Amino acid sequence: MGQTILEVSHLGKKFGDNVVLRDINISVCSGDVTSIIGSSGSGKSTLLRCVNLLETPTSGQILYYERDIMDKGFDVPAYRAKVGMVFQSFNLFSNMSVLENCVVGQVKVLKRHRKEAVEKARFYLEKVGMGAFINAKPRQISGGQKQRVAIARALAMEPEVLLFDEPTSALDPQMVGEVLGVMRTLAGEGMTMIVVTHEMAFARDVSSHVVFMKDGVICEEGTPEQIFGSPEKQETRDFLSRFFDR
Amino acid sequence: MSLPDNFFGRIIFLLERYGGSLLRGAGSTILIAIVSTAIGCLIGFIVGVIQTIPVRQSDNIFKKIILKIINFILYIYVEVFRGTPMMVQAMFIYYGSATVFNIHMGKWFAAFFIVSINTGAYMAETVRGGILSIDPGQTEGAMAIGMNHFQTMTSVILPQALRNIMPQIGNNLIINIKDTCVLSAISIVELFFATKSVAGTYYTYFEANSIAMAMYLIMTVFFSRLLRWMEGKMDGSDSFDMATTDTLAHTSGMLSYRGKKKNNGRLR
Ligand SMILES: Nc1ncnc2c1ncn2[C@@H]1O[C@H](COP(=O)(O)OP(=O)(O)O)[C@@H](O)[C@H]1O
Ligand SMILES: [Mg+2]
Numbered sequence: 001m002g003q004t005i006l007e008v009s010h011l012g013k014k015f016g017d018n019v020v021l022r023d024i025n026i027s028v029c030s031g032d033v034t035s036i037i038g039s040s041g042s043g044k045s046t047l048l049r050c051v052n053l054l055e056t057p058t059s060g061q062i063l064y065y066e067r068d069i070m071d072k073g074f075d076v077p078a079y080r081a082k083v084g085m086v087f088q089s090f091n092l093f094s095n096m097s098v099l100e101n102c103v104v105g106q107v108k109v110l111k112r113h114r115k116e117a118v119e120k121a122r123f124y125l126e127k128v129g130m131g132a133f134i135n136a137k138p139r140q141i142s143g144g145q146k147q148r149v150a151i152a153r154a155l156a157m158e159p160e161v162l163l164f165d166e167p168t169s170a171l172d173p174q175m176v177g178e179v180l181g182v183m184r185t186l187a188g189e190g191m192t193m194i195v196v197t198h199e200m201a202f203a204r205d206v207s208s209h210v211v212f213m214k215d216g217v218i219c220e221e222g223t224p225e226q227i228f229g230s231p232e233k234q235e236t237r238d239f240l241s242r243f244f245d246r
Numbered sequence: 247m248s249l250p251d252n253f254f255g256r257i258i259f260l261l262e263r264y265g266g267s268l269l270r271g272a273g274s275t276i277l278i279a280i281v282s283t284a285i286g287c288l289i290g291f292i293v294g295v296i297q298t299i300p301v302r303q304s305d306n307i308f309k310k311i312i313l314k315i316i317n318f319i320l321y322i323y324v325e326v327f328r329g330t331p332m333m334v335q336a337m338f339i340y341y342g343s344a345t346v347f348n349i350h351m352g353k354w355f356a357a358f359f360i361v362s363i364n365t366g367a368y369m370a371e372t373v374r375g376g377i378l379s380i381d382p383g384q385t386e387g388a389m390a391i392g393m394n395h396f397q398t399m400t401s402v403i404l405p406q407a408l409r410n411i412m413p414q415i416g417n418n419l420i421i422n423i424k425d426t427c428v429l430s431a432i433s434i435v436e437l438f439f440a441t442k443s444v445a446g447t448y449y450t451y452f453e454a455n456s457i458a459m460a461m462y463l464i465m466t467v468f469f470s471r472l473l474r475w476m477e478g479k480m481d482g483s484d485s486f487d488m489a490t491t492d493t494l495a496h497t498s499g500m501l502s503y504r505g506k507k508k509n510n511g512r513l514r
Contacts, residue, residue: 054386054389054390076392077392077393078392080389080390080391081391081392084390084391085390087383087386089383091381091383091387091390093387093388093401094384094406095402095409097486104401105391108393108397109392109397110392132488133488133489134489135486135488136486153391154390154391
């Protein structure tokens, strides 16, 4: 097991009076693939968004290499560049070409020279199998292709951790495979990832750690063997049976 | 030379004699309209961007108060200039500044100033709407790779907002071409002013205004087509070139893929 990168402790999030997350504790080490499963509305997206500071947690701490990311002096843009995020709805910049999508962050945030940024962008687009599409606009490619570009965009920042929020949920079934394939490759190469997913086979085969969330709390967690093989909680069994009995 | 007794004869007579002054008037009209629309858009973008600065609970109180005050001033600006006729504004500002503040602005400066600031008030609302209409996912995508508010705005949101509000910018330009005629109230010699002088000299109100009608129409139609063309340019082509799979080659390949394009009349 590698060095601890992220340490979420006693994290809580309220929207007004609505408590969405309570006492969440997760630690992520280098090379971990942590899958977060749970039914819709259980707070999975909110948790990822807190980790990326797209939402501000209302209690608890998130430590990145032992530094509190909510500290006043903490460099949030630099942190976000290091903790990439892939969204369910892709969120590619629709005014830019595929290549430019992967270049802009490197140039603006990391201050890389354009030439270097273009090379890296091409490299990562090639890696996700989108090298031929650099001139396309997002509206001209399919959902699965968009998501692969979104992954390349995140990779081009050369992050320490990648967060995936249901990356295949908006895709037609025949496109799910191509995106999961890219994610499997990344996991195999040792990329540290936190993946919110409903793809149970992926969670079972690829994860090093599985977290089952229910109603804003971590209900059960463990290795894929524990969670999928012999879950202890009735809630976990109920949730999983809905996926595997079909 | 006396006035011909048929309509077309009189039109030709007026054109021969006063064509130059009418064209100069039209030139002033276009100049004021284009420059003021451009400045107005700039004002609109600045105001619209300020009005959409997100305020978070965690922001410090100083920033919140400053923003409140600025937004209140901008709100007043927008309401006053949208809510009063431009002709009255022209008189109010041009003569008012002279009598009350003893500022004698040149009438040309006043002309550009009034039309710009008026357009700005309209564009502010348009830009604000344009920014708010962009999918929040675009902002999140930008934030998630570490872009700050300013970078997100200039690289991602504003280019898309600009494209979306191009039809409104075109509208404003056309309105300005027509509405500069109110500047004749402060003796700016634009097309309408020139027309009035020509008409008055020979009592040819119908003929002179027929010419003016045609000239205004030519200008507005021309610029509306020009803006349409610019919109098309901004959208880029329907197709894109497949890059060659050889990563070492930096040129594009031969294959051309036709993508689907939204909101374009030319469906294939
Ligand atoms: N911006 C928000 N304001 C208020 N409530 C929210 C907001 N975002 C999410 N929620 C609520 O938080 C709960 C968890 O949402 P979410 O994290 O999206 O769940 P999941 O991703 O597991 O489906 C839901 O009840 C949702 O309504
Ligand atoms: Mg979700």
